[in-house]
Amino acid sequence: MTEDGLSKSGDSRSLGAKRTNESSSYARGFLLLQIFICSLLMTSSAFAEDVISSCSGAETAVSRLFLQQVSAHSAMIKWRGDTPIVCFGTQPGKLDRSVRSEFIDGHHQVTLAGLEADTYYYYSIGGATSSGPGQHFRTAPESGQLPDDGNIHIWLLGDSGTATEVQGGHNVHAGKAIDVMNGYLKYNDQQAAGEPLDLILLLGDNAYLEGTDEQWQGAYFDIYAELIKTTATWPTIGNHEMGGGALDICIFRKLPQCEKGPLISHFGGISRSANPDSYDSNGDGPDPGGLPYLNIFSLPSKAEQGGVASGTEQYYSFDYGNVHTVSLDSQLSNRDPVQRSAMRDWLIDDLSSNKQDWTLVIFHHPPYSKGQNHDSDVEQNEIDMRETFAPVFEDHGVDVVYSGHAHSYERSWYLNGHYGPSDTFTPGTHAELDGQGNPSMGQGTDVYRQISSATAADDKAVYTVAGSAGKADQENPCTPGRTMGCSLPDWLGHPAHRTFPAGQTGYHSHGLSLKGSVVIDVNRTSLTSRFVSESGQVLDHFIIKREP
Structure with a gap:
């Protein structure tokens, strides 16, 4: 709902009649209810992330920018950097929706929801209204279907x-x-x-x-x-992916030291191990x-x-x-x-x-x-x-x-x-x-x-x-x-x-x-x-x- 639309709803002159105090209170209450519902709808469109009202920033250089879980109606973007804002839309020069990231395990992460199937979306990191170079994706087709190109x-x-x-x-x-x-x-x-x-x-x-x-x-x-x-x-x-462990390097290479027995190294x-928490990158125990x-x-x-x-x-x-x-x-x-x-x-x-x-x-x-x-x-x-x-x-x-x-x-x-x-x-x-x-x-x-x-x-x-x-x-x-x-x-x-x-x-x-x-x-x-x-x-x- 637009700002103009909301203001007209609360303007008694647009109804062509004088309101009583009781009617005015009812109108103000109804207006607040409408604003609250619109707020809920906007929030639900991006799952748990905060939705920003507009894109007005600039593209920000980030590292480790990658996509995950691109489906017919949602997509996840992850990156490292200082900015928490993603702007996105279906036109590369007119990004009209924005989302604030969560910070999880060292990465900014946003899930874009409410997307159309088999559709190109463009995005920027930092709030710019135009997408960054090469920053776009196509959502999946509906379940059981093929994309428009048939492959x-x-x-x-x-x-x-x-x-x-x-x-x-x-x-x-x-x-x-x-x-x-x-x-x-x-x-x-x-x-x-x-x-x-x-x-x-x-x-x-x-x-x-x-x-x-x-x-x-x-x-x-x-x-x-x-x-x-x-x-x-x-x-x-x-x-x-699972780190390392102890190994007798003599099974790969017969060094002079091997004459004295196994030569153990990380x-x-x-x-x-079957336990991911035992991950050891350098031999000094679990990281x-x-x-x-x-x-x-x-x-x-x-x-x-x-x-x-x-x-x-x-x-x-x-x-x-x-x-x-x-x-x-x-x-x-x-x-x-x-x-x-x-x-x-x-x-x-x-x-x-x-x-x-x-x-x-x-x-x-x-x-x-x-x-x-x-x-x-x-x-x-x-x-x-x-x-x-x-x-x-x-x-x-x-x-x-x-x-x-x-x-x-x-x-x-x-x-x-x-x-x-x-x-x-x-x-x-x-x-x-x-x-x-x-x-x-x-x-x-x-x-x-x-x-x-x-x-x-x-x-x-x-x-x-x-x-x-x-x-x-x-x-x-x-x-x-x-x-x-x-x-x-x-x-x-x-x-x-x-x-x-x-x-x-x-x-x-x-x-x-x-x-x-x-x-x-x-x-x-x-x-x-x-x-x-x-x-x-x-x-x-x-x-x-x-x-x-």
């Missing part, structure tokens, strides 16, 4: 956090994550018509080596700054501030974005249009039998209630992998994820599963029922076959079908390992007695993964030791997954079709 465009980054990996005082992987990002941007410009992203999914290990707040800044927020202020980030917990990424991952990200533990409430930000789910995404916790909850069982029970409830066309699952530790240092036949986190959760995925219509951890690319056949070690895999039993009786590639005339042509059921999934967005392991044959920090004879040879032709650099029998990231495109009838190299080339893809 949901998703980018996945696994183990991208190497910009802050320091060894011997040197950053040994400087620039590699930027190369992968530039490869995606080149692909997107040349082969995807510059389509804007709808979702950014992180597969864990996105801040090396211990996942400190400082490492998150250098490995994620500084590198992807232009993308994450227009597209929401949805992460999962990796081992390098090392990032090897915590074996007072707790797990930085949980302080940085605000994730929907109460089913705020669809799905079923998990009650924890360690694992969660959300809907975006006709895609349902689940982020599981293979690092913490998976380590404890009671927590793992609770996560499994929640997952079954969540997937049982899911009505979306497509279902996508992310977590860090891959169920099937022969990566360097990370063998799913040996590593317990990977064994538990395969044995406990793969049956649930296949029983409840999950289409695709993505993990990181191994610094390479591996992609499975269309699988069902393979829950044992790699030597128990049988193509005729566990994989969808093509017309020649070979495992189908999911390409060309042999695309996968959501309803399997072999079983007439939605009972298969593709499992992808995409942990090379910051570095790719290279062949380094293990010497006798050594199993870590080197490549074993079966490196990138898991038979549940698709085969690759020999003779090209980085190509191995069942995987690629090349840097890159994954792009997913989803519409009503198909899901296409592509592995895009640092040079912007598509090195692998598969397609799943469904009936509309």
Whole structure:
């Protein structure tokens, strides 16, 4: 209600009659009631944040500006800086709504509510009436629907956090994550018509080596700054998010001191705890501030974005249009039998209630992998994820599963029922076959079908390992007695993964030791997954079709 409108309501001359004292008191009371109702309506439009009456400030430089939980009717903006004000609107030069932030865990945070679905919004930080450079986002389509362009465009980054990996005082992987990002941007410009992203999914290990707040800044927020202020980030917990632990470095490198026995040192990424409060960044005991991952990200533990409430930000789910995404916790909850069982029970409830066309699952530790240092036949986190959760995925219509951890690319056949070690895999039993009786590639005339042509059921999934967005392991044959920090004879040879032709650099029998990231495109009838190299080339893809 405008100020002019309110003043006219209280002006007795506009009624053309003289009011008695009683009538005037009634009018003043009614006016106050109207003002109170309008105030409530304005406050409710931004959840718990304070609403400011107008935008009259100036754009203010801030750091760590990023989006979270962008849905059809709301969006969360987070940043660090001195100003608490966000102005927003549907026209970049006319921002007409403003909100005051809350300050939570070291970040300013606002939730914009009452938004229109599938609509571009622009925003400024500090109260300016025009949006800052690149500060805009598009809300999600209504649940179950597609955006106006008919496609949901998703980018996945696994183990991208190497910009802050320091060894011997040197950053040994400087620039590699930027190369992968530039490869995606080149692909997107040349082969995807510059389509804007709808979702950014992180597969864990996105801040090396211990996942400190400082490492998150250098490995994620500084590198992807232009993308994450227009597209929401949805992460999962990796081992390098959880600090470090004690390690005998002699298993990686035979130093002279190793002759006297184990050489124990604090090392990032090897915590074996199931408790996030035990996060230890430097070996001197739990950090007072707790797990930085949980302080940085605000994730929907109460089913705020669809799905079923998990009650924890360690694992969660959300809907975006006709895609349902689940982020599981293979690092913490998976380590404890009671927590793992609770996560499994929640997952079954969540997937049982899911009505979306497509279902996508992310977590860090891959169920099937022969990566360097990370063998799913040996590593317990990977064994538990395969044995406990793969049956649930296949029983409840999950289409695709993505993990990181191994610094390479591996992609499975269309699988069902393979829950044992790699030597128990049988193509005729566990994989969808093509017309020649070979495992189908999911390409060309042999695309996968959501309803399997072999079983007439939605009972298969593709499992992808995409942990090379910051570095790719290279062949380094293990010497006798050594199993870590080197490549074993079966490196990138898991038979549940698709085969690759020999003779090209980085190509191995069942995987690629090349840097890159994954792009997913989803519409009503198909899901296409592509592995895009640092040079912007598509090195692998598969397609799943469904009936509309």
